[in-house]
Amino acid sequence: MKPLNSEDSKRLFFKRVIRSKDGCPSQYEEVSAEILKKCGGLPLAIITIASLLACEQARIMQEWESIRNSLGTPFGTNPSLEGMRQIPNLSYKNLPLHLRTCLLYLAKYPEDSSIDRDDVVRQWIAEGFIRSSPGQDLEDVGKSYFNELINRGLIQPEQNNYGVVMGCRVHDMMLDLILSRCKEDNFISVAYSCEEYMLIAGQHGYNYNKVHRLSVQSMDSESDCTILMEGGIIPARLAHVRSVSLFGKHPRELPLLLPLFKYLRVLHITFYLLDQADLTAIRHLVQLRYLLFVSHCFKVELPSRICGLVHLETLEIVAYHAVSFPSDIVSLACLSHLRLPRGGLPNGIPKIKSLRTLEMFHPPDMDIKALAELTNLRKLSLFFDLEATMGTASNLNTLGSSIGKLQNLRYLEFTVPTVKFDDDGLLGSLSAFPCSIEILKLETWRFSRIPTWINADLCHLHLLELLVSETCTDEVGVVGELPSLIHLHLQVELKMKGTVVFGASGGSFPALESLILTCGGDVASQLGFQAGVMPKLQMLDVRFERCDSGIDTPPVGMEHLLSLQHIRVEINVELEDRKIYPRDTAEHVLREAAQAHPNKPAFNFYFFS
CATH class of the missing domain: 3.80.10 (Leucine-rich repeat, LRR (right-handed beta-alpha superhelix))
Known part of the structure; x- marks a missing residue:
């Protein structure tokens, strides 16, 4: 990617720092120009430094000058790998200690993993990383930590279909930094096989206090567990591990491996290519606070009794089927999060x-x-x-x-x-x-x-x-009175008998940003939008099901959607009607309506049978 020119660099920088692309207060002009010069037009450098300056504690001149002074040779003129590594390293050094800990924890996940926000927050809590004041909820505080890492540009948000942040990914360059720091600080030991774990253990001189958290990211069912359990040295070391993450194939020796982790707090297992999994050995993990097991297996066996896990806060089993659930699960007084698959529930x-x-x-x-x-x-x-x-x-x-x-x-x-x-x-x-x-x-x-x-x-x-x-204008008007509604997916199964005009009976949908509207039949002409409705709507997604007669008139009043940026239309017909349905006419009518909108929103048209 080519470096940005001066004007585009400024626009990107100030949009991130002060949520405006027009410029910055006069007192920051000189120092910001020097920072941008050192960024050399590289978007990653600009966004990272801008995210750092956008934090509240960086709103004083001394912080801006300190960051400027910490930047070396302009990245655009010296785009070496070592020079580029300055960017995430600077952000890391300016992190508060509690956020450093949470960021380093992400080293446990394999490269390019999609990391679920709620899952990782619960692991932070189980590890004792989250501190709250009286009246604060630990999970809410943990989510605020997660959001701060996103706001600082340290992790990349993962969004669902509505644009809601549900998780994150870690950029390759940031992951390299995290792994390096974990190794320096002995925070997490990451191995890509258990043979590699043996090498890590040897580097520590087999001092069992050295390995606190273990992530094995490519387990091989034929050999890895056997290697871990051979001899007396490795099992002794495993006893002091607080967190274990296993990714890869299911090891047959798992029931023998798990009891070795006597002081384990967090157990995260993601396996594939197996028919069944034996988790009965978790009954020995009396310090366990968090258990997540993810697999597409058909049978998961849990212990017959689980009441000894008195600290367990999270139990999530994600699989197709479970053959047994311990009846005494109801006695776990600390259990806060429970996810169970199909099976005989107590x-x-x-x-x-x-x-x-x-x-x-x-x-x-x-x-x-x-x-x-x-x-x-x-x-x-x-x-x-x-x-x-x-x-x-x-x-x-x-x-x-x-x-x-x-x-x-x-x-x-x-x-x-x-x-x-x-x-x-x-x-x-x-x-x-x-x-x-x-x-x-x-x-x-x-x-x-x-x-x-x-x-x-x-x-x-x-x-x-x-x-x-079915529905009507008055009913959707009541939905429009919801003051915080940002995302709405409304499906109307039967073909409308009259018109449905959003905003005609009150209810302006004041916060709505995305609307997915699924209708039975070719009813585009029966939909309308009143002036002043949905002032923040950016995404309009209309889906017409079981269409048969064609669309020759678009929804009325789309020009009243003043913030509209994207229109998506989907038409579904029965297979036998595919060849005779006037698809081109429908697409032309709807595309013209989109082009006539003052904002010239992007338009996507899909036709299915």
């Missing part, structure tokens, strides 16, 4: 009063009734087998009643194998919904209309996925 999960996250398949009937007792619950994801679990109206009413009592709930997701009519029996009949809710995903459960409890009282709701049989 009754009594709601007895775990400390739970904040619960993701489970096919909850037993008695647990549906007792969900209301989980008053600390923040995230609830339930995956239903409708015939087995939700077959009676009483169960529907019970679940609705339980949800209404979870007043700390922030995230709710229901997933069913086939679309289910609600008939106002599950959540449609609720008089009120937890006002704490922030994310609500109900796209596989079809309501007859938009439920009445979706209203302005849900003042924290920022993401809503909803499937309804």
Whole structure:
């Protein structure tokens, strides 16, 4: 990539430092010009230094001058590898100690990994890296650490389809720095095989206090565990490891390997290419606080008893099936996050009063009734087998009643194998919904209309996925009154009988930035946008399902969407109609409407059968 010219460099720099591309206060002009000169037009250098200066503690002249003085030869005129390494190194040196620790921890992940934010924050907590003041929540503080690393340009955000940051990746150059620092500070020992781990152990003179955290990133099932367990020296060393991450093939000797880690706090296992996994040995890890097992295996075996893991905070098993769950899991008083796959679940999960996250398949009937007792619950994801679990109206009413009592709930997701009519029996009949809710995903459960409890009282709701049989202008107007709603995916199953005009009956969607609207049939001409509606909308995604007659008129009033940057249109037809459907006419009509918009938004058109 060619270096940026002077004007583009300034624009990029000041947009990051002071959230403006127009310039900076006069007192910073000289020092900023010198900094930009040393960046040599290289975008990575400009963004990294700008991110560093954007922090609150860098808002004084001395900090700017210090950073300027720390930069050596201009990067653009001397783009050597060593010179480029100055960039992440400078950012690292200016980090507070607590953020350094959290950043170094990311060395445990293989190169180019997608790192889930919630998972890594929970590991930071289990390791004792997060400190909170009275009244602060540890997870919220941990997420603020994560966001600060993003804001400083040290990690690259990973976003979902709505643009919400759910995780991160580490740039190759930053990962090189992190690995180097981990080696210097003996923070994490990273090996790409257990043979390499043996070399690391030898470098430390087999002093068992030297290895605190171990990440083996390419385990081989045939040899690696055998190597670790041979002789008496390595097992003695493993006893003092606090964190273990294993990536690669499933070692058959895993049940023999796990008991060696007597003081283990964090166990993270990601395996592939196996039919079953034996995790019964975790019962020996009495200091364990965090366990994440990820695999596409079909059978996971857990110990018959787990009550000895009194410090366990997170238990996540991500797999297709589990053959057994310990019945005494309900006695784990510290358990905050529980994710369980398909399998025979023990009754009594709601007895775990400390739970904040619960993701489970096919909850037993008695647990549906007792969900209301989980008053600390923040995230609830339930995956239903409708015939087995939700077959009676009483169960529907019970679940609705339980949800209404979870007043700390922030995230709710229901997933069913086939679309289910609600008939106002599950959540449609609720008089009120937890006002704490922030994310609500109900796209596989079809309501007859938009439920009445979706209203302005849900003042924290920022993401809503909803499937309804039909709707009208008045109902979408009520959704438009949600003050914090940023992302909306509304699916209307049946073909509209009249028009739906957003903003015509009040409700301006004041915070909405992305709208996905899925409609039954070729109903573009029945959609409209009133002047003043959705003032912040950037992304409009309209999907027409089961189309048959064609589109010759675009939605009315798209020019009123003053912040619009991107329009995406998707048309789906039955296979037998593919050749006769007037695809070109539909694309021409919709593309012309996009080109007529004052912002000239990007336009993408897709046609499927």
